[in-house]
Amino acid sequence: MNNAMNDTATEYRTPDGAPTDIVIFTITSRERLSRKKSLPIRELKVLLIERGKWPFANQWALPGGFATETETIHECAKRELREETGVEGIHIEYFNVYSSMGRDPRGWMISHAFFALVNEAYLSNRKAADDAAGVKLVPVSEALEMPLAFDHNRIIRDALEHIRLKMLTTTIAKQFLPKEFTMSELYQVIETVVPDFVEKNFIRKITSTQSRKGILEVVKDAYGNSKGSNRYSQRSAQLYRFTEYQPQLSIYS
Amino acid sequence: MNNAMNDTATEYRTPDGAPTDIVIFTITSRERLSRKKSLPIRELKVLLIERGKWPFANQWALPGGFATETETIHECAKRELREETGVEGIHIEYFNVYSSMGRDPRGWMISHAFFALVNEAYLSNRKAADDAAGVKLVPVSEALEMPLAFDHNRIIRDALEHIRLKMLTTTIAKQFLPKEFTMSELYQVIETVVPDFVEKNFIRKITSTQSRKGILEVVKDAYGNSKGSNRYSQRSAQLYRFTEYQPQLSIYS
DNA sequence: TCAATAGTGTCTATCAGACATTATGCT
């Protein structure tokens, strides 16, 4: 049995670096021009930075940077996320490694790709400062069409596929929402990430279906009265929040 | 914005190697002693090799090896799998990276972990040759208790968590089954990987539930008669096979 | 006949999905 692990590593050429790339997703929302009280237009965007140096100078790329030997890949990603957006404690998740030959003209680079989900509110203050510094939020559909540095188009495509799956099978939607939200906000967030999501009786299912009602809970005020919001409509809508509960999905049951 | 990606990589210390580790799962089945025609005892096992050299000489470890610059990490894993088990075209999937400091006394090693699901039949011929060469199949529960090399206990634990989730949400069960199988075989495989899986009306659900009946199809012979097997019972059981269909799971519908 | 597995009948509460209808409250 020929097992390279039994040999010393020094016989081999070693990688020239272990960078991380982070696909930072956010959902922006803006009021519709026509009316004040109506559901906002939401858009899924990804944060890109403009490269200053070779390679791919002046091209747009994903934020990221090289890992050092004193940190794990995950710690590196968290650090880069903090440096790029100034936020911490945000949902960040590893999803794939990119290592094809020639993906980086600087040498043999094994890149570790993460995605992060950031609430628009966290980025808003940061945004003004970044406008001057070659940082922008781009609608995902546009980003996929741009000529990005390295294999970053591919990485964004893969990340998008991941968060679409996760949006439907986990409660990551909460990353894009305030703590308390209305059903139509939740529905819009899901729709924004997964465009072909259609669920006619959405409210009913969540609220009156035995097996699913554990996901959300009604928000009540100090007196036990249920709390509503009329941000988007005249009639106020019930506010909900996510619980800790994550349903077990199975194709066999 | 301090972005390391804009600097040249050569300013930094580089990793000493990019190994892959592969958690090769298989399900062994053996006849119950008491009776010939009865459901076999199935066990989830993982393939371990005995290390010959420093570090962790004579300790058991996951198979794997160093990637070279001319192959991707995924290609490396496939190659190692082929070298260890002699099989190709098997389900192999990347699931995490391990990079904590000091995980490998040889230096800064960023290890990429895969799991592979191999049908017992593929390994059986190989097994005799390997017995002499420090290769063995160990029940997963035992492997987790053994003092394995590196952080391989952790890697196996993570891999197990992954395949448990995948067993219930995808059709990877087919990797452990022959092309045509009975319901009780399928049920046993699921049970073996996910011990607390209980589904009383299993057969009925798969066969008569609109939304799920696309997963499996009844096997028919050349004359269109449905085909059965009486390997495990006197009364012959209907044979099924997986279709290409994978149901979409969602917590919201 | 028994043992071991395979498969069906039947019942109830719940759910999915469609569609119509009503509620709220600002302009």
Added chain:
DNA sequence: AGCATAATGTCTGATAGACACTATTGA
């Protein structure tokens, strides 16, 4: 009143889950 959003009523057929029951056939 008109409007946009929120929420409920009502119907049909499908499903989940439980449990009892019948079927098959080698030893």
